Amino acid sequence: MGELYALLAAFSFACANVMVKKGAKSKTDDNGAFLSVLITLFLAGFFVIWRGLFHGWVPLNIEGIWWFVLAGILTAFMGRTLLYTSIQHLGSVRASAIKRLNPLFAVILGILFLHESLNIWIIAGIVLIFCSSAVLMYESLLAAKRKKKETDDLQIPALQEAALDEADQKQHKWFEKIKILAGFGYLYGIISALSYAVGYVVRKEGLEEIPDPYIGTLIGAFVGMIVFFILSLFQKRYRRSIQSTFKRFRPWLFGAGIATSFGQILYFAALTQSGVSQVAVIASTDVIFTLFLSSIVFKTQEGVTSTVIFASIAAMAGAGLIAIG
Structure with missing residues (x-):
């Protein structure tokens, strides 16, 4: 069942990628990131209450909450906002391929701070992901x-x-x-991948203290929302993004928020029933789903070239090799 959840998570993330591209214009201040955080907040809150009422409430502690707060800043705010900005400028397929830098950064963090070792599979995966990203940047x-x-x-x-x-x-x-590179959104995508990688490590520490991913997601989304409100006091683009969220309904961005939230929830559900490596390999197929949805279903007119297809497949293969290693 965990493998099915992971596949559904990959499909959900792919739908979100394409919907952001459909709904966010390249020069608009609102790319749906704030709306996505709000939707995640309400969905995670629903699951926390449902689980508490029918399966019992998980005890909280200060240390675990602080880990989730930090994870929220890194993932719900930085990671998601920069990912949506990357999709807005690069397109869903290219941004999804760049997102595969996430496991590469995770490996580097593990080597530097957790003293983890390398093997031939991990090295091959790193090379594939690096080459796929370099090819996309060179093409641009x-x-x-x-x-x-x-x-x-x-x-x-x-x-x-x-x-x-x-x-x-x-x-x-x-x-x-x-x-x-910055103008095309590659730097946004790279920093987003790094933020997610660090955020997942931090969130893992939080789950050691409070073993409930829904509470972690709820706290992270709440923190992301607060950061948005604080920055809106100083920067117009955040203020306009919040105002736009409540002033008019944008169906594509709303759908992207729903898909992102369910993707995250399904990913956590997969982790509760299957190994991390299995889930990571299957979830990396979001690149292929994004390529298919963008070109065949939603027709986002992103100018998908043979280079982009090669880079997407190489990135997915690299993520799989790292997970296996």
């Missing part, structure tokens, strides 16, 4: 060079270029590449 850099209008603001006048010495020219070229 080439596309940017072919489209002058996308790089006009990154170019400097010819006279200024001539005045630069060789060292300055090299530094400027690297700066251009970083800005291009």
